[in-house]
């Protein structure tokens with residue numbers, strides 16, 4: 350039978366799930382094949398959660414609790430397993446999970462259940478070969494052995510097990526070869542937010558896996574992961590496309606159902622402001638009464654009325670989201686959640702880990718509002734105009750109706766930066782004086798402690814705002830000094846500096862496109878750093894870098910909106926004046942115009958001392974200049 354037609358028919362018919370599987374098995378060759386192999390048995394009576402309760406034995410080696418599986422221990426997993434059961438019509442199921450919630454056991458239970466009770470081709474997919482190997486050796490194999498299922502398996506290939514009526518292959522997201530070989534009815538996909546965006550040029554690994562399951566009428570695809578960074582987080586996207594279920598528990602005071610959200614968790618501080626995580630308790634959003642964690646087991650149980658509630662009923666498939674507040678008693682406590690939260694403050698990588706693994710949410714750069722006051726407070730007294738560590742100077746220029754603003758920035762290893770000078774040059778840009786003042790800033794020597802002089806190696810000026818013609822005129826005559834006009838381009842994923850083009854303005858001035866969102870993402874991450882590291886931003890303690898400078902530098906906030914249920918980020922001004930930010934972004938982009946390797950210069954201890962203005966003069970006299978020297 351024609352395969353396309355086959356699919357069409359299958360999509361039109363209501364697929365019977367209760368005992369009629371052999372009715373439809375004739376419609377699909379692979380289906381029939383596997384049906385034959387499995388002896389055309391009807392689907393099992395038990396769902397996965399029922400099977401787990403009756404039969405699953407947890408191995409001693411890999412679980413925190415060995416012995417028989419108890420659904421009551423992790424009652425929120427029951428419905429997820431049941432959606433993955435052959436009796437349930439869902440083809441896709443997404444689970445956005447924190448760590449220490451038992452999420453991986455869902456995947457293992459599902460794999461074992463199908464291998465034993467509804468054998469078919471099963472795929473288990475991990476991020477890399479290394480994680481696949483670890484997962485197979487430490488989780489899958491001991492689980493199968495603990496129940497004697499390993500005796501069903503033939504062959505001793507780590508990544509391919511055969512059993513009567515089916516097989517289980519293990520693959521990883523960055524190898525196209527093992528994502529596209531054989532058809533699969535059940536695909537269990539773990540930690541998908543960590544998977545490569547593109548698998549060896551063949552596209553999204555999730556799409557490759559989906560394609561492998563398409564021929565089966567009763568396919569199951571389980572997408573399971575802790576979240577990553579929003580905008581690039583697959584599990585967040587899969588969760589949002591689904592019906593977005595949250596697990597609601599009854600309030601012990603008023604009985605109203607509510608989800609356990611981080612913002613409902615309260616704790617005290619001592620008189621000196623020290624956090625007291627041991628006082629953690631939940632505040633009911635309905636009656637505002639509070640309760641402690643010892644009620645957790647009781648409140649989460651199905652008997653108490655706790656249940657999953659879809660917050661987006663029109664979603665395409667069941668999608669589940671949890672955080673570590675649901676971690677069973679004895680696994681991970683509310684107290685520990687608060688303690689980790691408070692100790693992560695000020696440490697970006699710890700905050701991100703906490704957000705992903707505990708809060709069960711994607712890390713949002715939106716939350717990264719930079720504290721201008723904090724930056725003001727950590728200005729430094731430089732030992733020289735240009736501190737040691739700087740190997741290159743660049744400048745960014747912002748044009749206004751009554752003034753030009755310019756910042757000269759010093760760059761070191763790993764884009765560590767030093768504000769050198771920030772000037773506001775008042776004057777009407779239609780008149781020459783303010784341009785002469787700007788030229789003086791761009792041409793001046795800047796001195797290091799040992800007397801070495803550095804010059805602005807490249808500068809960019811925004812040509813798309815005020816006085817476009819004057820900007821082109823100014824830069825057009827100074828391109829030999831790497832002074833260029835620029836145009837900001839918003840949108841994720843743009844390069845900091847795009848391909849330069851020629852204009853007809855200012856006697857053929859060039860225009861440099863600047864990926865402003867990319868540069869802002871980078872800058873705002875750098876501004877979060879509190880200790881010297883690649884990207885760390887230094888500022889001098891002087892009037893140029895005062896309160897207003899930092900207010901402007903932090904004058905934009907990343908906000909998100911949804912377009913076709915996909916997250917779209919954009920920067921929005923939080924105050925009118927943001928010239929300091931614009932100057933800084935342009936100075937950053939100007940680094941790319943110089944074509945030097947900052948890390949190499951820093952390692953060699955050789956700052957870029959070339960003076961672009963003098964270089965030209967020498968050239969005019971017929972002396973060859975070869976760029977960077979001294």
Ligand SMILES: [Zn+2]
Pocket residue numbers: 600601602603604605633634635636637638
């Ligand atoms: Zn209440």
